[in-house]
Amino acid sequence: MSDTLSFKCPNCGAPLTYSAELGRFSCEYCGSSFTFDEVKNADVNADTPFDWGDYAANVPEEHLDGLVSYVCKSCGAEVVTDAVTAATHCPYCDNVMVIEDNVSGLLKPNGIIPFRVDKKKLKDIVKAYCSGKRLLPNNFLTTHRIEEVRGVYVPFWLYGCRADGNMTFDATRVRTWADSQFYYTETSHYLVTCDGGMAFSRVPADGSRRMDDALMDSVEPYDLSELKDYASGYLSGYLADRFDDDAESCLPRADLRVKNSLADAFRSSLRGFTTAVPVAKNMKLTDTRVEYVLLPVYLITASYNDKKYAFAVNGQTGKMTGNLPVSRAKFWAYFGGIFAVISGLFALANFL
Amino acid sequence: MKKIKCMASLLLLLLVMLMPGGRALAFGMQAPAAADRVLDKADIWSESEEAEFRDSIEALSETYHTDVVLLTVYMLYDAALGDQTYSSAADFADDFYDRGGYGYGNGRTGLILVISMEPGNRQYHFSTSGREYESYSSSDISFVQGEIQPLLTGADYDGAARRFLELVKLHEESGHFDIGLAKTDDSDMLWSLGLALLVAWAVTSNMKRRMNPVQKASRARNYAVPGSYELRHYNEVFLGTSVSRRPRSQNRQGGGHIGHSGAGHGGGGGRF
Structure with a gap:
């Protein structure tokens, strides 16, 4: 014991x-x-x-x-x-x-962001999240679907690093013109090489196997400038987990995000090309730093038609995310309605 | 008394204008002779067929006050148009019509069908002028093309000319092609339905996507240190240039164009 x-x-x-x-x-x-x-x-x-x-x-x-x-x-x-x-x-x-x-x-933990969103406001947040979702089944909100609400401090790794590398693109510039008989297309081919780097700070990846990675990614962003030194008093009234997915096993998630962002930066450096297809890429991360923090998340579980739906609310910003059930009847009603309206407009235009 | 004479003159003028061919007479125009409106320089019609076409053209001219010319050539060349071979049947038809002095009235209303039998480059084009330029819509032109081209492709040259004259008459009577419009409407309706399906699917799919926002993050843009991006080396190596071209018109041509004389023409054509 x-x-x-x-x-x-x-x-x-x-x-x-x-x-x-x-x-x-x-x-x-x-x-x-x-x-x-x-x-x-x-x-x-x-x-x-x-x-x-x-x-x-x-x-x-x-x-x-x-x-x-x-x-x-x-x-x-x-x-x-x-x-x-x-x-x-x-x-x-x-x-x-x-x-x-x-x-x-x-x-x-190196730090913690305390809960700032009051649990009492969750009802309004859920309502706002569901409003405007036209394919949501009518009785999803009216019936008591929410089974459980938990305020949880989720363990996150924050990675800081410098990404360096180079990338080669097969790029083209296309010019078109016409004379009285033909349309002409001139395609100029280039091999473009970019070499550079970029620094990243506090790229998050949750370190809990219990949490769905996509759900935790979708609940971002957090204002990490508000990180406070850890004190156990912050945990009072909430649940908390320690990490069970270590920093090394979560690193590939941050690594992918960082390298994709550097690739985007290289691509945006290309000027005046019509197309640019990457043909070679070589990147590495250096000066990698890891912080271990606890970030606040409300986890909401709901059920509909015997299926469980998991939602997450950012405990700092109130941003909510989660996949909602789709009403088939509404989907096909909207599909039919839009089809009928557009067809009608076309028919009217043809008639006139 | 002067008023009565004036009124009588106006009534007479009105009656004359309402009579077949009266408008031309009223404005001092003669119906053009039909002999030089069937010019079979490529020799693809028999003499009896040519006579039949002349009769039809004469009847069209008298009844509807429009000029119709049928011309076949070995190639798009005519000495009267200068020492040049045309590459475009449309330009050739326009110039032949304009410089040949064809057409009714000041607007030079009429149509010409040119069939070029140049080996490897067989083309046809019908050109509209004056009132016909205004009255033939793009769907009318497409309909004529759709009717003429299969006959020419099937080497039914007299059938093509005969059908052309029938269509001219049909158009004069109704102002448009009912059958053609129906066909066009069907085609348009199919396109409209297809487009409506596509839009409906795109909109509802987008609505469905909004219901499922959960996805793994693939970028760390928000966590890049501001101002830290450094492009140390940038190099462009020019590998070469390729030029491709495609004809402005392939099987079908249509729409308005200006002849070398400056007159406006419509019409359409293609290769066969």
């Missing part, structure tokens, strides 16, 4: 265990041992920021599957939860439980 508060190794941040034989706290990860006073004075929970390199070097393998039990400080009940849960509610007394093991020491 794990506790919701434990001492951390001042050297590596890993949990310390007390050895009755030695009368000291010892670290299984780095082999160090400390007296109680040394551990208490180190106060690692307050000062150690997350460092991916440090983490990867000291905690090469983690087992995040399965369940872990914690003791509620309020009522003393034993609460069983996922290994990645960082904050949850006690099912017996509804007290907020911050699982310190998952947000402290080596796992202490």
